[in-house]
Amino acid sequence: xxxxxxxxxxxxxxxxxxxxxxxxxxxxxxxxxxxxxxxxxxxxxxxxxxxxxxxxxxxxxxxxxxxxxxxxxxxxxxxxxxxxxxxxxxxxxxxxxxxxxxxxxxxxxxxxxxxxxxxxxxxxxxxxxxxxxxxxxxxxxxxxxxxxxxxxxxxxxxxxxxxxxxxxxxxxxxxxxxxxxxxxxxxxxxxxxxxxxx
Amino acid sequence: xxxxxxxxxxxxxxxxxxxxxxxxxxxxxxxxxxxxxxxxxxxxxxxxxxxxxxxxxxxxxxxxxxxxxxxxxxxxxxxxxxxxxxxxxxxxxxxxxxxxxxxxxxxxxxxxxxxxxxxxxxxxxxxxxxxxxxxxxxxxxxxxxxxxxxxxxxxxxxxxxxxxxxxxxxxxxxxxxxxxxxxxxxxxxxxxxxxxxx
Numbered sequence: 001x002x003x004x005x006x007x008x009x010x011x012x013x014x015x016x017x018x019x020x021x022x023x024x025x026x027x028x029x030x031x032x033x034x035x036x037x038x039x040x041x042x043x044x045x046x047x048x049x050x051x052x053x054x055x056x057x058x059x060x061x062x063x064x065x066x067x068x069x070x071x072x073x074x075x076x077x078x079x080x081x082x083x084x085x086x087x088x089x090x091x092x093x094x095x096x097x098x099x100x101x102x103x104x105x106x107x108x109x110x111x112x113x114x115x116x117x118x119x120x121x122x123x124x125x126x127x128x129x130x131x132x133x134x135x136x137x138x139x140x141x142x143x144x145x146x147x148x149x150x151x152x153x154x155x156x157x158x159x160x161x162x163x164x165x166x167x168x169x170x171x172x173x174x175x176x177x178x179x180x181x182x183x184x185x186x187x188x189x190x191x192x193x194x195x196x197x198x
Numbered sequence: 199x200x201x202x203x204x205x206x207x208x209x210x211x212x213x214x215x216x217x218x219x220x221x222x223x224x225x226x227x228x229x230x231x232x233x234x235x236x237x238x239x240x241x242x243x244x245x246x247x248x249x250x251x252x253x254x255x256x257x258x259x260x261x262x263x264x265x266x267x268x269x270x271x272x273x274x275x276x277x278x279x280x281x282x283x284x285x286x287x288x289x290x291x292x293x294x295x296x297x298x299x300x301x302x303x304x305x306x307x308x309x310x311x312x313x314x315x316x317x318x319x320x321x322x323x324x325x326x327x328x329x330x331x332x333x334x335x336x337x338x339x340x341x342x343x344x345x346x347x348x349x350x351x352x353x354x355x356x357x358x359x360x361x362x363x364x365x366x367x368x369x370x371x372x373x374x375x376x377x378x379x380x381x382x383x384x385x386x387x388x389x390x391x392x393x394x395x396x
Contacts, residue, residue: 007245010248028217029219032216036215041247041249049239064202089229
């Protein structure tokens with residue numbers, strides 16, 4: 001009898017299925033649920049159901065949305081002539097937090113990864129191409145700076161450039177506030193390569 | 199628009215209410231729910247409801263139980279003449295994992311903590327006293343080795359010893375596998391004090 005009673009074990013198992021959750025944190029969270037007020041637990045269930053039922057994809061940019069067209073695509077203040085291509089909704093959120101970008105987005109829904117069976121046709125690539133209707137002047141590729149993100153960036157640039165649209169890539173370099181001593185050499189090489197005049 | 203859409207934000211908030219969950223892990227888990235199959239999400243909701251509705255307290259030891267009397271108290275192989283007093287269900291679980299103890303438990307449901315308004319009458323103390331019916335030979339106090347756990351241990355020992363029951367405390371000492379160099383001096387002092395002959 002070294003296990004918890006079934007209802008608790010079952011909830012621990014549910015938490016363990018979530019990304020980045022080990023057995024100890026799963027147990028701590030299950031006890032958290034046990035101790036929370038009844039109405040908070042009901043709210044939790046309702047919130048889980050809601051993300052499964054109410055969240056779809058924006059018909060323009062493929063970002064997560066609870067409406068047919070997301071808030072960014074519906075915003076007349078956003079510059080529709082620039083599209084920033086990202087892997088997922090979290091990247092959109094990160095870029096929005098920078099309060100710097102005023103164009104629109106396109107969410108690929110992943111990156112090309114033949115090892116995992118993700119080929120370009122599994123991503124929202126044709127939806128992106130369909131948006132390049134002549135009004136779009138620039139596509140900024142903002143996939144993650146890793147091998148798969150790079151592969152996807154190269155693939156997209158080869159696909160888009162022939163359409164007469166400018167294709168750019170987010171700058172590589174040392175992160176603001178970082179210590180050069182701890183930057184990896186690949187990042188430093190890219191930072192030197194991409195250096196700019198004052 | 200630096201936030202996620204409402205259904206996601208709401209689920210992130212629910213995860214954040216759980217102990218030890220910060221905003222980044224809450225977001226990661228909310229996206230985990232978004233990406234999990236529909237049936238797993240339903241199972242998750244059912245598991246949350248189940249811990250709220252099916253988990254009660256054992257009528258004997260006050261441990262969490264989905265039956266009137268828990269499995270340990272119902273087990274005829276357990277020695278009912280020894281009661282190990284712990285703070286919560288997690289401590290029972292930890293001791294059971296050690297596969298050393300064959301007596302029964304009593305779960306206090308917390309420790310005395312006047313700062314947080316937890317006085318002895320808020321704990322399952324009278325249920326413990328009611329069990330000391332003459333058949334019980336020893337009460338092992340296994341509250342955590344911190345100030346509140348110690349206070350509770352002293353309080354209980356003063357309450358129980360006059361009833362003619364032997365009261366013991368879990369041994370303090372250096373944890374097995376630890377390095378003496380990194381043991382705190384209080385622990386080392388207790389380990390010296392509690393030294394035993396080979």
